Amino acid sequence: MRIIIAFAAAIAFGVSPQLTFAQPSPAKAPAKVQKKAPAAATPAVEEPDEATKEFEKFRAQMEDSNPAELFEMKGEELWKQKRGPKNVALAESCDLGQGVGVVKGAYVGTPRYFADADAVMDAERRIVWCMVEKQGFKFDDIAKNPFHRENDPGAPDITNLVTYVAAHSKDMKIAVPLDHPRVHDAYETGKEIVNYRAGPYDFSCNTCHGSDGKRIRMQNLPNISTGKGAIKGVQGWPGYRMTGGVMLTHQWRMNDCFRQQRFPSPKYASDVVSDLLTYMIGNANGQIYRGPGIKR
Amino acid sequence: MDMFRRSLLKGVSASGALAAALAAGILKPTEVLAADEWNRAAFDSKDAGAALKAIGASSATDSKDIVLTAPEIAENGAVVPITVLSNIPNTISIALLSLKNPLPLAAAFDFSEGAMPEMQVRVRLAETTAVRALVKTADGKFFATQKEVKVTVGGCGG
Amino acid sequence: MADPMKIRASLKGDVADIRVMMSHPMENGQRKDSAGNTIPHHFIQQIWVEVGGKMVIQGQTGTSISRNPVFGFKVKGAKAGDKVVIKWRDNKGETRSDEATITA
Numbered sequence: 001m002r003i004i005i006a007f008a009a010a011i012a013f014g015v016s017p018q019l020t021f022a023q024p025s026p027a028k029a030p031a032k033v034q035k036k037a038p039a040a041a042t043p044a045v046e047e048p049d050e051a052t053k054e055f056e057k058f059r060a061q062m063e064d065s066n067p068a069e070l071f072e073m074k075g076e077e078l079w080k081q082k083r084g085p086k087n088v089a090l091a092e093s094c095d096l097g098q099g100v101g102v103v104k105g106a107y108v109g110t111p112r113y114f115a116d117a118d119a120v121m122d123a124e125r126r127i128v129w130c131m132v133e134k135q136g137f138k139f140d141d142i143a144k145n146p147f148h149r150e151n152d153p154g155a156p157d158i159t160n161l162v163t164y165v166a167a168h169s170k171d172m173k174i175a176v177p178l179d180h181p182r183v184h185d186a187y188e189t190g191k192e193i194v195n196y197r198a199g200p201y202d203f204s205c206n207t208c209h210g211s212d213g214k215r216i217r218m219q220n221l222p223n224i225s226t227g228k229g230a231i232k233g234v235q236g237w238p239g240y241r242m243t244g245g246v247m248l249t250h251q252w253r254m255n256d257c258f259r260q261q262r263f264p265s266p267k268y269a270s271d272v273v274s275d276l277l278t279y280m281i282g283n284a285n286g287q288i289y290r291g292p293g294i295k296r
Numbered sequence: 297m298d299m300f301r302r303s304l305l306k307g308v309s310a311s312g313a314l315a316a317a318l319a320a321g322i323l324k325p326t327e328v329l330a331a332d333e334w335n336r337a338a339f340d341s342k343d344a345g346a347a348l349k350a351i352g353a354s355s356a357t358d359s360k361d362i363v364l365t366a367p368e369i370a371e372n373g374a375v376v377p378i379t380v381l382s383n384i385p386n387t388i389s390i391a392l393l394s395l396k397n398p399l400p401l402a403a404a405f406d407f408s409e410g411a412m413p414e415m416q417v418r419v420r421l422a423e424t425t426a427v428r429a430l431v432k433t434a435d436g437k438f439f440a441t442q443k444e445v446k447v448t449v450g451g452c453g454g
Numbered sequence: 455m456a457d458p459m460k461i462r463a464s465l466k467g468d469v470a471d472i473r474v475m476m477s478h479p480m481e482n483g484q485r486k487d488s489a490g491n492t493i494p495h496h497f498i499q500q501i502w503v504e505v506g507g508k509m510v511i512q513g514q515t516g517t518s519i520s521r522n523p524v525f526g527f528k529v530k531g532a533k534a535g536d537k538v539v540i541k542w543r544d545n546k547g548e549t550r551s552d553e554a555t556i557t558a
Contacts, residue, residue: 054368065526151493296371339499398484403513404513407511408509409508411530412469414528417519417525
């Protein structure tokens with residue numbers, strides 16, 4: 001069953017159907033692959049180097065006045081305003097899992113199963129669902145440009161909304177309800193997706209993020225199969241990215257993983273991203289989420 | 297004591313009456329907005345020397361009483377947090393320059409009416425460069441200090 | 455119209471710690487859009503800070519200031535409840551003014 005779901009997801013984002021997630025990719029010679037891969041992970045010591053320590057010194061200052069708050073302000077306005085063809089406010093119609101209109105704790109409580117949509121959804125996907133179902137916006141209009149691009153005058157509404165919602169889970173424990181059978185299914189599918197090797201570099205997520213001590217250039221890479229590592233992949237999203245001055249969501253980050261693996265882009269707000277997020281955020285259960293962050 | 301006329305921002309071009317009105321707090325910001333006083337010559341200067349000259353600071357004495365806090369290595373050249381604090385008595389203005397940027401002058405601020413001579417800014421650095429903080433005192437003297445900031449190339453999106 | 459600023463002003467002793475975040479592209483005139491055309495200059499040039507009705511800080515800025523600028527200032531002799539008014543004006547003549555109250 002799990003394999004079938006994963007397989008369907010693979011087809012959904014355009015991966016050739018004769019490959020399966022469980023395949024250990026014996027087809028290619030590892031030596032050749034390693035040479036080809038520019039980001040091939042090399043072991044690194046856990047001890048932070050001088051540069052890392054120096055970055056940390058200024059982190060607190062950057063986080064203290066994080067432009068993410070500007071997007072949060074816009075998100076709050078959008079959450080409370082009556083909008084869309086149905087002229088309804090999300091604050092009076094949208095249930096993010098904590099009750100209609102409740103934002104407190106919603107971000108750390110997702111992904112979760114939503115019976116009205118019969119799907120496991122992460123926070124961003126759920127807000128999109130509310131915008132479509134409750135406010136009457138067209139999904140395709142939202143999905144056309146769902147992420148903040150450098151030359152855009154501002155972030156898309158959905159990004160501002162996610163930032164607002166995420167800010168209301170600051171300093172709360174991550175609590176993805178993994179004991180729900182549908183959430184558990186999504187978690188298991190997510191686990192298979194992170195093991196799925198494909199693309200010109202024959203990468204899987206786990207090539208870089210499945211064991212300890214990997215890094216790319218100066219950055220240490222978290223091992224998302226552990227709680228300690230998974231929280232690093234969750235922390236700081238949505239995040240204000242200094243490069244380009246854009247506000248980016250966790251969904252964007254997942255899409256960018258596909259890009260970095262040279263995979264086709266996943267469909268916006270689709271199962272594959274929710275499943276990945278269920279796996280990663282689920283692994284971080286019990287850890288404290290620090291709210292919207294700042295990224296290099 | 298006409299502080300604004302002596303400041304970095306209101307050079308010889310500012311009329312005495314306007315400067316006095318500003319110093320006395322008579323003019324409201326809306327009225328000030330109408331005056332085009334942005335120091336184009338200084339901010340458009342392509343080298344630090346010319347920019348300094350344009351704000352009247354051709355020479356400055358090095359001073360340890362200016363505390364310039366900037367990272368040794370910047371995580372991202374697009375956003376480098378810098379704090380300048382002057383312990384020099386009667387500081388009225390602080391300017392900040394990034395010497396290798398295409399247009400070196402980043403900011404100049406005037407302080408009065410209880411404002412402490414301290415500013416926090418975030419600047420873009422095009423490459424590894426010295427950043428220079430310049431202080432002007434009420435008696436028209438200039439002091440300076442500088443610090444090297446390395447700009448790195450990083451990994452992926454974090 | 456330009457988006458609002460976020461201003462925080464809190465008192466430590468008799469010194470107000472003022473932080474302001476501004477929503478502004480701060481285009482330095484050196485970037486290109488996807489079509490390869492240079493994106494023209496668009497940046498904040500002047501900033502005013504008023505505390506308790508008095509102009510305390512005036513600044514001028516250039517293209518080296520980061521996108522969505524953040525500034526921090528300290529003002530002595532301020533009281534809780536004093537109003538902080540911050541204004542900016544950019545090279546296109548656009549302006550924005552926002553205010554906050556100093557908290558203890």
